[in-house]
Amino acid sequence: MNAALPNHSLPLGNTRSIGDILIAAGRLKPEDLQRILDAQQIEKLSFGEAAIALNALSKADIDFALSKQFDYAYMVEGQDPFNPQLVAACKPFSRVSENLRAVRSQLMLRWFNSDALRKVMTVVSAGKGDGRSFIAANLAIVFAQQGQRTLLIDGDLRADAQHSQQALFNLEKGVGLSGILAGRATLDVAQPVAALPGLTVLTAGAQPPNPQELLGRTAFAQVLRDASLQFDVILIDTPSGGDYSDGEIIAARAGAALMVARRNETLVPEAKELGARLQDSGVALVGSVLNDA
Structure with missing residues (x-):
């Protein structure tokens, strides 16, 4: 494909x-x-x-x-690939979807604009259960629904298959980001989501033994450069910032990050510490999302 x-x-x-x-x-x-x-x-x-x-x-x-x-793409229950966590696709008129569109508007104002260098953003959080993948996936959907050529990259090379963007979008297994970084594939392996025109997903691929080293290679920067020539918006999902520094490496390449926190679960000191580390690395912390689901 x-x-x-x-x-x-x-x-x-x-x-x-x-x-x-x-x-x-x-x-x-x-x-x-x-x-x-x-x-x-x-x-x-x-x-x-x-x-x-x-x-x-x-x-x-x-x-x-x-x-x-009005050419507003969304999925109905029973339509492949349907996953209830893809709220923006299967319940586009819900309160949650409206909130996601509000976040999209703010991101368009604060980061994604006419500047060709501002096409990439990382979605980060301090804790494991904060909902990074949920937010990243649904934001990618609402950007695509707006008509933006959108690429969602699963940069969590540590998650198992059932907690990946591949599982959320019910995509084919195969070579993904890890394979590209290892020199075994190109951006051609990214998969368009048939039910949502404008949205393409680059899955994480096989779990490598050295994710941090792979993400630190210049090949990752090249992936982002190549993607920026083809897409208007590029969102990158990441692993927990409290457990791994992968997200910081990715954010440094992207130049910008959106912080996700979950109500009554995210520890404020950990989130503040992650935000400070990102800013010390020159990353623009564009905003934050409080996930209360």
């Missing part, structure tokens, strides 16, 4: 009506369409309001149709 030159161009719009979209998707019976249109005209309601009032459609059906009309 070649992802080095992926086709990230998104559709320009869908001119079909909500009714046509839902009939084609098997969510609306043709005989119910006229009932909805009649009620819409008589009661002066929107199509969605009339359909829900008649119990002909659910809000989920309306959300699905609107996403098709």
